[in-house]
Amino acid sequence: MCSSHHAHQWILCPQCDLMTQLPVLLPGSKASCPRCHTTLHSSWVEPLRRPAGYALAALFMLLLANLFPFVNMRVAGLSSEISMMQIPQVMVSEDYSSLATLFMLFVQGVPAFCMIAILLLVSPLKLPLPLKRGMTRILMQLRSWGMAEIFLAGVLVSFVKLMAYGDIGIGSSFIPWCLFCVLQLRAFQCIERRVLWQRVAPLPALPARPVAGISGLRQGMRSCSCCTAVLASDRLVCPRCGSHGHARRKHSLQWTLALLLTSILLYIPANLMPIMITEALGNKMGSTIMAGVILLWSDGSYPVALVIFIASIMVPSLKMLAIGWLCWDVKGDSRHHHDSERMHKIYEMVEFVGRWSMIDVFVIAVLSALVRMGRLMSIYPATGALLFAMVVILTMFAAITFDPRLTWDRVKDKSTEESFSDGQ
Ligand SMILES: [Zn+2]
Ligand SMILES: [Zn+2]
Incomplete structure (x- = not known):
């Protein structure tokens, strides 16, 4: 059957490199990899209008969240009120421009860019191809770097920390910010990578007739890490998205280990040095x-x-x-299927939870911006916070540079049954 070998039906699992034929999906269902159970493709009702709606609403909420006061605090007759924009301003005035930059990027810059990109990419506007390509590529790479919801969790933690000292109140911008967090998460959730790339350019022709249930590496094919196109292993530049790549990420282990070592070295002073300084009634104390x-x-x-x-x-x-x-396990020679499955679960967990470590950095950002009552009580950021932020960022990069397919390469191919799980 010739029709069953159209390029759009074949996919190499990004996590385990298994060649799979995608079934025709009903709206609202998803296909997952028969070997490692990673979601390969989800089909949404209204795949373009829904993300556009969420992204537009999110941008409107972001605008509202920046216009009005965010939170306020009253201690012994003194009151202090801050807006979203004042948080980085305070950090800059305390000579922590680096923290302020990270804050602006992760909390406002990245989510705002992604929402605008989603809106433009799903709109019927005729954009020039290089712009469309570039925006889709950046959008896919920035996905895990937006931290609006982690910042919100940080705000709630700082409320608990401050309750003992004074009255905390929320400003008119607080609710719009909560809505912004939810809406941008929904927009990301229902944007489908393959649908978006299909709008940029059609899939290139398959290099050969694919065999289902065998890894791409063993049949001379690789998956484009950016747009999921199936390419010949020796094709270094993807004709659809223009990104460079190899069958396996080059020097993946070396990069991961280098980033890991650096983060371990920074983690020690990050824990020993104070992350913030509290000044209460003239006494300065680091914690x-x-x-x-x-x-x-x-x-x-x-x-x-x-x-x-x-x-x-x-x-x-x-x-x-x-x-x-x-990293150590990839070097080993265990060839059992369940070993790779266990490692895969670890990898997924590591990728998912890593960014939430940033919460303490955001707590310090809120505390140092809000608690400025002069000699009565003031909180300042300290070096430990910057070191800790670096540790989180470096471990995120270490997880990104690790190629999960390496853990599966040791498994002998066997004809995996063509089972797909349906349903949301
Ligand atoms: Zn897989
Ligand atoms: Zn590509």
Whole structure:
């Protein structure tokens, strides 16, 4: 049957490199990889109008969130009120421009860019091809770097931290910000990579007749990491999206290990040095991450103390261990199917939870912007916060540079049954 070999039906799993033929999907269902169960493609009702609607609404909420006061605090007759824009301004005035830049990029810049890109890409506008290509590529790469919802969690944690000292109130911008977080998450969720790329350019022709159930590497094909096109292994530049690539990421292990080592080296001072300085009635006191957790615990805020402990101490250390283990395991020679499956679960967990470690950095951003009551009580960021932010960013890069297909390459191919799971 010739029709069953059209390019748009074939896909190489980005996680385990298994060649699979996509079934015709009903709207609202998804196809996952029969070997590692990664979602390969989801089919949405109204695949263009829905993301456009969410993105437009999100941008409107972002505008509202920047116009009005965000949160306020009253302590002993003194009151302080901040807007979203004042948070980075305060950090700049404290000589923490680097933290302010990270804050602006992750919390506002990246999500705003992504929403505008989604809106333009799904609109019927005739954009020049290089612009469309470039925007789709950047959108796909920036996906995990938007941290609006993590910042919101940081705001809630700072509320709990400050409740003991004064009255906390929310401004008119707070609710729009919450809505912005939800809407941008929904917009990302229902944007489908393959649909978006199909609008940029059609899939290139298949290099050969693919065989289902065998890895791409063994039949001389590779998946384009950017647009999911199936290409010949020796084709270095993808004709559809123009991105460079190899059958396996070049020097993947070396890069991952280098980034991992750097983050471990920074993690030690990040934990020993103060992340913020509290000035109360003329006394200056620095506090480390662990000291913050202990203080919250002794104040009786057990759930928040646990959240910060898990996000700032457990997750980064477990993530470093997991990445190290993945690198070590790839070098090993265990060939069992379930081993690779276990490693795959670890990899997914590491990629998903890593960014949430940023929560403590955002807590410091909110605290230092809001608590400025002169000598009565003021909070300033300290070097530890910057080091910790670097650790989170480096471990995120370490997870990105790791090629998950390496863990599956050791598994002997066997004809995997063509089973697809349906339903949302
Ligand atoms: Zn797979
Ligand atoms: Zn491509």
